[in-house]
Amino acid sequence: MTGTLEHCNIVFDSLENGALVVDEECTVWSWNKWLEINTGIASEAIIGSNLKEFYPELDYKGFQRKIRTTLRLTTPTFYDASLSNRFITIPRNKVTTSLLTNMQLQVTISPYIPSLKRVMISIHDISDLHELKMTLQHRMAEIANLNSVLKQDKQIIDTNLMIVKTDCGCLVTDVTKAFSCFFGFEKEELTGNSLSNLFVANKHEAEFLQMKEVLNKKERWSGEMEVLKKNGENVWMDAVISPHLDEKNEVISYTAIYHDITDKKRIELLSITDPLTKLYNRQKFNEVCEQMLMRQHWTQESTFGLLIADVDHFKNVNDTYGHQVGDTVLIAMADTLTDAIRTSDILARWGGEEFVILLPDVDMEKATLVADKYRQAIEQLNIPEVGSITASFGVTVFSKGDTQETMMHRADVGLYRAKKNGRNRVEFN
Amino acid sequence: MQNNEFSSDHLDVLKELMNIAMGNATANIADLLQAFGTMHIPHLQISDVDGLKNYIKMTISSEDEYYVTKQLFGGKIGGEFIFLVNKESAINLGNYLYDTVKVSDADIMDAVIELTNILSSTTIGRLTDELNTKVQFFAPYTEVVSGDPLISEEETLNYHKIIIISTVLEFQKHKISGQIFILSRDEMIISLRELIDQKLEELYS
Amino acid sequence: MKILVVDDSKLARLTLIKTLKEHEPSADIIEAENGDIAVELYKAKSPCVVFLDLTMPVMDGYEALKLIMEINPRAQVVVVSADIQMQAQALVLALGAKLMVPKPINSDKMLAVLQQLVF
Numbered sequence: 191m192t193g194t195l196e197h198c199n200i201v202f203d204s205l206e207n208g209a210l211v212v213d214e215e216c217t218v219w220s221w222n223k224w225l226e227i228n229t230g231i232a233s234e235a236i237i238g239s240n241l242k243e244f245y246p247e248l249d250y251k252g253f254q255r256k257i258r259t260t261l262r263l264t265t266p267t268f269y270d271a272s273l274s275n276r277f278i279t280i281p282r283n284k285v286t287t288s289l290l291t292n293m294q295l296q297v298t299i300s301p302y303i304p305s306l307k308r309v310m311i312s313i314h315d316i317s318d319l320h321e322l323k324m325t326l327q328h329r330m331a332e333i334a335n336l337n338s339v340l341k342q343d344k345q346i347i348d349t350n351l352m353i354v355k356t357d358c359g360c361l362v363t364d365v366t367k368a369f370s371c372f373f374g375f376e377k378e379e380l381t382g383n384s385l386s387n388l389f390v391a392n393k394h395e396a397e398f399l400q401m402k403e404v405l406n407k408k409e410r411w412s413g414e415m416e417v418l419k420k421n422g423e424n425v426w427m428d429a430v431i432s433p434h435l436d437e438k439n440e441v442i443s444y445t446a447i448y449h450d451i452t453d454k455k456r457i458e459l460l461s462i463t464d465p466l467t468k469l470y471n472r473q474k475f476n477e478v479c480e481q482m483l484m485r486q487h488w489t490q491e492s493t494f495g496l497l498i499a500d501v502d503h504f505k506n507v508n509d510t511y512g513h514q515v516g517d518t519v520l521i522a523m524a525d526t527l528t529d530a531i532r533t534s535d536i537l538a539r540w541g542g543e544e545f546v547i548l549l550p551d552v553d554m555e556k557a558t559l560v561a562d563k564y565r566q567a568i569e570q571l572n573i574p575e576v577g578s579i580t581a582s583f584g585v586t587v588f589s590k591g592d593t594q595e596t597m598m599h600r601a602d603v604g605l606y607r608a609k610k611n612g613r614n615r616v617e618f619n
Numbered sequence: 620m621q622n623n624e625f626s627s628d629h630l631d632v633l634k635e636l637m638n639i640a641m642g643n644a645t646a647n648i649a650d651l652l653q654a655f656g657t658m659h660i661p662h663l664q665i666s667d668v669d670g671l672k673n674y675i676k677m678t679i680s681s682e683d684e685y686y687v688t689k690q691l692f693g694g695k696i697g698g699e700f701i702f703l704v705n706k707e708s709a710i711n712l713g714n715y716l717y718d719t720v721k722v723s724d725a726d727i728m729d730a731v732i733e734l735t736n737i738l739s740s741t742t743i744g745r746l747t748d749e750l751n752t753k754v755q756f757f758a759p760y761t762e763v764v765s766g767d768p769l770i771s772e773e774e775t776l777n778y779h780k781i782i783i784i785s786t787v788l789e790f791q792k793h794k795i796s797g798q799i800f801i802l803s804r805d806e807m808i809i810s811l812r813e814l815i816d817q818k819l820e821e822l823y824s
Numbered sequence: 825m826k827i828l829v830v831d832d833s834k835l836a837r838l839t840l841i842k843t844l845k846e847h848e849p850s851a852d853i854i855e856a857e858n859g860d861i862a863v864e865l866y867k868a869k870s871p872c873v874v875f876l877d878l879t880m881p882v883m884d885g886y887e888a889l890k891l892i893m894e895i896n897p898r899a900q901v902v903v904v905s906a907d908i909q910m911q912a913q914a915l916v917l918a919l920g921a922k923l924m925v926p927k928p929i930n931s932d933k934m935l936a937v938l939q940q941l942v943f
Contacts, residue, residue, distance in 0.1 A: 252717070255651075256733065263647065265740035268758050270728040296758055628835070635833040638879060639927045642906030655911040658879050660832070749928070822839060 208280075208295075208313030211302055214257055216241040216250065219308055228280050228293075245278045253277075260299045260309050269297040271316060272323075282317055294320035352427075352448040358441040360384055372450065374420035385446070401431070408433050408441055414451065426455040464539040466517060467524035475538035475546055479594050482536075482548055488588055495549035495557030495587045498601045499527070499564065502580045502613040504543040511575055519543075522573050523581065530567040532560070554587050554618060561585045561616045569614065580614035625782075625808075629815050630663050636818075637661040637784050640745035641799075645788065647741045648734065652715060654792040661786040665808070671781050678785065678798055679703060686727065688735040688761040692743055694754035696810050698782075698803030700739040704731060706763075708795045715793050728761050735759050738788065738799065746801075750814040782808050825943055826852045826871035830862040830888065831904070832880040836927065840875055840904065843934040859883030863891045870896070873941055876921075878905040878912070886919065893920040900941055904929055 202209045202222035211220035217240050221233040236244060256267045269276050271294065280293040294317045302310040347353065352369040356362050362380045370377050386398075397415060404411040412430040419425060428449040433441045462474035470478070482494055501507075501523060508516040520543060527537055527545060536548040547564070549557055561583045568581045584604025586597055604619035611617065625633075638661055645656040664674060679685065686709040690700045704712065713722035713730040722730070740756060747754050784801040803811060827844065831837045837855055844851055854869055856862040859876075860883040866874065874892060878885035885903060892899050903916045903924040913924045923940060925933050 249717075252729065252733075255716075259651075259733070259737060263737065263740050263744070265736070265744060266756060267736045268732055270725070270732040270761055271758065272761055273725040273728050276725060276729055298758060631833055631835045635835045635927075638833070639906040642908050642927065646908045649909045649911070655909055658907045658912075660879050660881060822835065822842070 205312075207315070208311075210311050210313075211308050212241060212257070212311065213309075214254065214261070214307040216254065216257075220310075225313070229278070241278075248278065249276070256299050257307075257309050260301055261304050261307055264301045264304060266298050266300040268299070269295075271296040271320075277311075277313070280313075280315075282315075284317070287321065289321050289324055290317050293317050352450070354380075354385060354446045354448070356385060356444045356446070358443060360386065360444065363443065369448065372419075405431060405433060405444070408435060408439070414455075425450060425452045427451065467521055467539050469524050469528070469545070470536065470538035472538065472540055475536070475540070475548075476594065478536050478538075479548060482550070483588070483592070483594065490589075491553055492551050493553060493588045495552045495554075495560075495585055496597045496601050497547040497549060497557070497561050497564075497586075498540065498584045498598075498605045499523075499545045499547070499568075499581045500583075500605055500609070501543040502582055502609075507576055507579075515575055519573055519576060519579060522571055523568065523579070526567050526571055527564060530564050552587065557585050557587050558616055558618045565614065565616055582608035582613050583616040584608060585616060585618045625665055625812060628819065629812060630665075632815050632818060633784065633811075634661055634663050636746055636749045637663070637742070637786065637801075639749065640742040641786055641788075643745045644738050644741040647737050648788065648790070651734070651737060652790055652793055652795070654790045657789045657791060659787040659789065661784060664783045664785075666781060666783065667779065668781065671783060671802070674783055674785070675800075680705075685764055686731045686761055687764050688731055688759050690735060690739050690759035691757040692739070692754045693757070694747070695752040696747065696750075696754065696803060696807050696814065698801060698807055700735070700743060701800040701802065702731070702735040702738055702788075702797055703800070704734075704795070704797035708797060711794050715795075731761050732759055734797075735761075742799070743801070750811075750818060752814060780805055780808055782811065825850065825873075826854060826869055828854045828856060828862060828865055828869070828871040828874045830856045830859065830874065830880070830885070831877040832857050833877075836877065836904075840929050840934075843929055843931050844875075844938075846931055847935055847938055859885060859888030859891075862888045863895070866892050866899070867895060872900060872943060874899065874901045876901050876903050878903060878907055878916070886916070889916060889919045889921055902937055902941070 199220065199222075202220060203224075205222055205224060208225045208228065209220070209222045210218060210225060212218050217238070218236050221231070221236050223233075225231070226233055231244060241248070242250060256269075259265075260267045275292060275295055277295055277297045280295065282290055282293045284290070293315045296314040296316045298312050298314075300310050300312065302308045348366045348368065350368055351366055352372055353366045354362060354369055355364040362383055362385055365375075365377055365380050367377075370380065397413060401411045401413065401415070410430065410432045412428075415427050415429055416424055417427055428451045429446055431444055431446040434443045434445065436442050462470055462477075464471040479496075488494060501519060504516065504519070507519055520539075523543075523545065524537075524539065527547070531537055531547060532549075534550050538546050540546045549560055552560060565581060565583055568579065570578075572578055582605055584601040584606070586600040586604060588597060600619045604617040607619065608615045608617040638658075641658060641661060645658055649656050664670065666674070684706040686704050686706065688702045690702075692698060692700060709727050709731050710722060712734060713727035714720055716730040716733065717726045719726075736759065739759070743754060743756075782801075782803045784799075786799050787796060788799060789796040825848065827848075829837050829840055829844075831840070834857075837857075841853055841855075844853070854865055854871060856865050858880045862874070862876065863883070865871075876885045876889060876892075880888075885905065889901055889903070892901060897920070899920070901921045903921045904927055905912065905916075905924065906927040908926045916924050923937055925937055
C-alpha cells in the first residue's frame with residue numbers, strides 16, 4: 191500500500207499539470223510538485239490541512255456538491271472554464287500581455303478512492319487558449335459594432351440615394367429603395383433587365399452614345415441625362431456611372447448613382463426659352479453665338495453663317511386677323527424652321543417676327559443654299575385663316591475679325607435688301 | 620442494405636435504452652433539484668447534416684437565447700452530448716443551485732455545466748452500460764447563443780450520416796426545462812449498430 | 825391466465841414477455857402499444873394482470889392506469905417504467921397500481937413481481 195502511494199506521488203509529481211487529492215470535507219491528501227511551484231505552497235504545509243485554510247474565498251458549497259456528484263455517480267465533473275476562473279487562484283508569469291494576470295484553469299474532479307470519499311482534482315492551465323478567445327471575442331464585438339454602423343448607413347443610403355448596380359452586361363442586379371420609389375418600379379421589375387431599355391428616353395442621343403463609349407473604355411462617366419419614369423414622365427438625372435474592375439482589368443459590374451435635377455433643368459430651360467415659340471431666346475442665342483465666335487478652327491471653306499429671317503407683311507397679319515392669329519403664324523414659322531434646319535444648326539427667336547439661325551460648317555455659297563431651302567419650306571406653309579406666308583432672309587458668313595455685332599449688322603443689311611428687292615428671297619451680304 | 624443502416628428494431632432498441640437512461644438521469648437530477656421531473660418520449664432520427672439542421676430548427680425557437688453545453692465522449696462509440704437550456708431556465712437553475720435570487724453569469728454557466736455533467740454521465744453512462752461498452756468524457760464547454768447557430772457550416776461539413784437522439788428534461792417546479800441532443804456520426808453509427816446487434820442477439824436467444 | 829403487456833417499445837414488450845414466460849409458460853399474453861389501446865383491451869378481455877409502461881404516445885401510463893382502475897378498482901396493474909424517481913412511484917401507487925418495477929425488467933425482478941400478485 192505504501193509502495194503504491196509512493197508510486198502515485200511520483201506519477202503526480204511528474205505531471206505537467208496540477209493534481210491534488212481531497213476528500214468530501216476538503217481535507218488535502220495530495221499536492222503535486224506543479225502545484226507547489228505554481229502556488230508557492232509546499233505539500234508538507236497543506237497535506238493534512240483543509241483547503242479552506244489556504245483558499246477561504248472559494249465557493250465551497252458548489253465545490254463540495256461537485257465532489258459528492260463525482261463520488262455518487264463515479265464520473266468526472268468539471269468546472270466551467272469559459273468565464274472567470276472559479277477554482278483556486280494561481281498567478282501567471284506572462285509579462286508581454288496583461289490580459290490574464292492569473293491562470294485560466296480547466297478543472298476536472300475525478301473519482302479517486304471512492305471508499306474514502308476522495309477525489310482527484312486535475313488542473314490544466316488553459317490561459318493561452320483563453321487569451322486567444324478573449325482577443326477573438328473582443329474583435330468579434332468590434333466587427334459586430336462596425337456591422338451595425340454599416341447597416342445603419344446602408345439603410346440611410348437605401349432610402350435616400352438612387353443607386354443602381356448592374357452586372358458587366360448592364361443588366362440590373364440591385365437597386366435602392368429610393369430609386370425604385372422615384373421611378374415607380376418594383377425592384378423585381380428592374381432586376382435582370384437592361385436599365386437603358388427601361389428608362390432612357392432616347393438611346394440614340396449623342397449624350398447616351400458618348401456615355402456608352404466612355405464606359406466601353408472602362409472609365410467613369412458623369413453627366414446629365416433625360417430619362418423616363420414608369421408613368422412616362424420625363425425627368426432629368428445627374429448621373430455618375432462607375433465600372434468595377436477585377437484584377438485582370440475586366441469589368442465585373444457597374445454602379446450608377448442618380449440625382450434628380452429636373453427642377454433645376456426646368457428653371458434653366460425657362461431662362462433660355464422663348465415662351466411663345468419654345469425656341470431659344472435672344473439671350474441663349476447670344477451665348478451660343480459667342481461660343482461659336484471663340485472657336486479657332488474656322489477657315490474660308492468651312493466657316494459658320496448667320497441668318498436672319500423676317501416674316502413678310504407681318505404687320506398686316508396682325509392688323510387684319512388680330513394678335514392671336516399673329517402668334518399662330520409665329521409658332522407655325524418656328525415649327526417649320528425647327529423641322530427644316532440641319533441637326534447642328536442653332537435656331538432662336540430674336541424678337542417680334544424675327545428669327546435667327548447659326549449655321550456651322552458652311553461657306554458663302556452653302557449658307558445661301560441652306561437659307562433658300564428654309565425660305566422654300568416657309569413658302570409651302572398653309573396657315574388657317576391666313577393662308578400662305580413668306581419670309582425674307584439676310585445671310586452672312588464669319589470672316590476673321592468679326593464680332594456678333596458686325597455679323598448681325600451684315601445680315602441685317604442683307605435682310606433689308608431682300609425686303610427691298612421684293613420680299614420672299616435670300617440676300618447674301 | 621448498407622451496413623450502417625438501422626432497421627426499425629435497431630431504432631426501437633436504442634429508443635428503449637435511451638428511455639431507461641433518461642430515467643436514470645432524471646432521477647439523479649431530481650435528487651440535485653429536490654423536485655420531480657416529467658419524462659418525455661425520446662426522439663430518434665438518422666439523417667444528414669440538413670436533417671439535423673431542420674430538426675434543431677424545429678425544436679428550438681430562433682428568438683430565444685440559449686445556454687448550450689457541448690461535451691464530447693469517446694470510446695467504442697463516441698460523439699457529442701449537447702444540452703440546451705433557454706436563458707430563463709438557466710437563470711432558474713443558477714438561482715436554485717446557488718441559493719440566491721440574483722445569480723451571476725459565471726454562476727449560471729457553472730450551474731449549467733454541473734447539470735450537464737450529471738445528465739451526460741448518467742444518460743450516456745447508462746446507455747453504454749446497457750450496450751456493454753464504456754466511454755470517456757471530455758471537459759464540457761458552455762456558451763450562450765441565440766437561436767440558430769448551434770451548428771456551424773464547417774463543423775458538420777464532412778459528416779454524411781448523423782444519428783440524433785433527443786429528448787426533453789423538464790422540472791416544472793423550478794421552471795427548468797432543456798433539450799438533450801446526443802449526436803454521433805458515420806463510423807460511430809456502424810459501431811453503435813454492432814453493439815445493438817449484440818444486444819438483440821442477447822435478447823432473442 | 826390473461827396478461828396485458830403495455831409498452832410503446834416492441835423490444836420492451838418482448839423482454840417482458842420473455843421473462844414472464846420463463847415463470848408462467850402458459851400465460852395468455854395480450855399486447856398493447858399505448859394507453860388508449862390498453863384501456864380498450866382491458867374492457868374487452870378483462871386480463872387478470874396488466875404490465876404498464878408510463879411514457880407512451882397517444883395516452884400515457886398515468887392516464888391509462890386511472891381509467892383501468894375506474895373500470896375495475898381491483899385491477900392488478902404493475903407499472904414497469906424507466907422513471908425511477910420516488911415521486912413517480914408514489915404517484916402510481918396512489919393511483920392504484922399494485923407495484924412499480926424499474927426498467928429494464930429481468931428474470932429476478934419478474935419472479936419477485938409474480939410472487940406478489942394474486943391469480
